[in-house]
Amino acid sequence: MKKKLIACVLAIVCLSIFAGAALAAPLSQRPRLSVRQFDNKAGCGIPAAAITEMMTTELFKAGLFNLLEREKLNYVAEEIKLGQSGLVDESTAPELGKIKGAQYTMTGAVTLYYYNSTGGVVYLPGIVGGLLSRTAYVTLDIRIINTATSEVVYAAAEQGAANQTAGGVVLPIAAFGSGKTGGLLATATRNSVIKHVETMKTVNWEL
Numbered sequence: 001m002k003k004k005l006i007a008c009v010l011a012i013v014c015l016s017i018f019a020g021a022a023l024a025a026p027l028s029q030r031p032r033l034s035v036r037q038f039d040n041k042a043g044c045g046i047p048a049a050a051i052t053e054m055m056t057t058e059l060f061k062a063g064l065f066n067l068l069e070r071e072k073l074n075y076v077a078e079e080i081k082l083g084q085s086g087l088v089d090e091s092t093a094p095e096l097g098k099i100k101g102a103q104y105t106m107t108g109a110v111t112l113y114y115y116n117s118t119g120g121v122v123y124l125p126g127i128v129g130g131l132l133s134r135t136a137y138v139t140l141d142i143r144i145i146n147t148a149t150s151e152v153v154y155a156a157a158e159q160g161a162a163n164q165t166a167g168g169v170v171l172p173i174a175a176f177g178s179g180k181t182g183g184l185l186a187t188a189t190r191n192s193v194i195k196h197v198e199t200m201k202t203v204n205w206e207l
Contacts, residue, residue: 037049112138113138135184138161140189153203
């Protein structure tokens with residue numbers, strides 16, 4: 001019985017993986033998107049660069065776009081210079097003018113980045129104790145612009161939330177700080193990002 005149950009679970013997992021792969025369009029059928037670093041409009045100390053990286057990673061996993069790394073073109077330029085120096089095989093060296101243009105560009109802003117903790121007293125049979133509740137809210141305002149027409153083809157603000165009562169588990173992402181605060185804010189951020197990505201899947205992107 002246990003073997004049959006394990007086999008069924010494995011079959012479901014495999015089907016889920018293959019289904020996800022089937023949903024992702026081939027590279028040649030995906031529009032090209034550049035993701036600009038998000039703006040911080042919610043106060044100081046917000047890791048806008050880390051949030052941009054999280055969005056880029058989730059978009060890549062979703063297979064919606066061919067992603068172009070515009071913010072780090074200096075690394076590409078260094079490779080081109082190295083190729084021109086004669087130190088690299090000319091047949092494999094990158095060339096000027098070969099960087100593809102983006103059909104869409106994404107801009108974003110962190111408009112809410114909030115963390116709150118509250119304490120209280122819990123009364124249970126024979127027990128009196130304190131309870132600490134932690135909550136984080138993150139809102140990302142995203143726009144995607146058609147670079148050929150300057151039209152805004154996607155505009156939405158999605159809020160992600162994460163809550164933890166003492167003893168729970170939070171997402172450990174070092175870029176968002178340490179401890180419970182950073183973990184909850186990271187979880188709330190990812191929830192906001194995933195909401196955006198899921199909505200983007202419903203858009204008819206033109207090549």
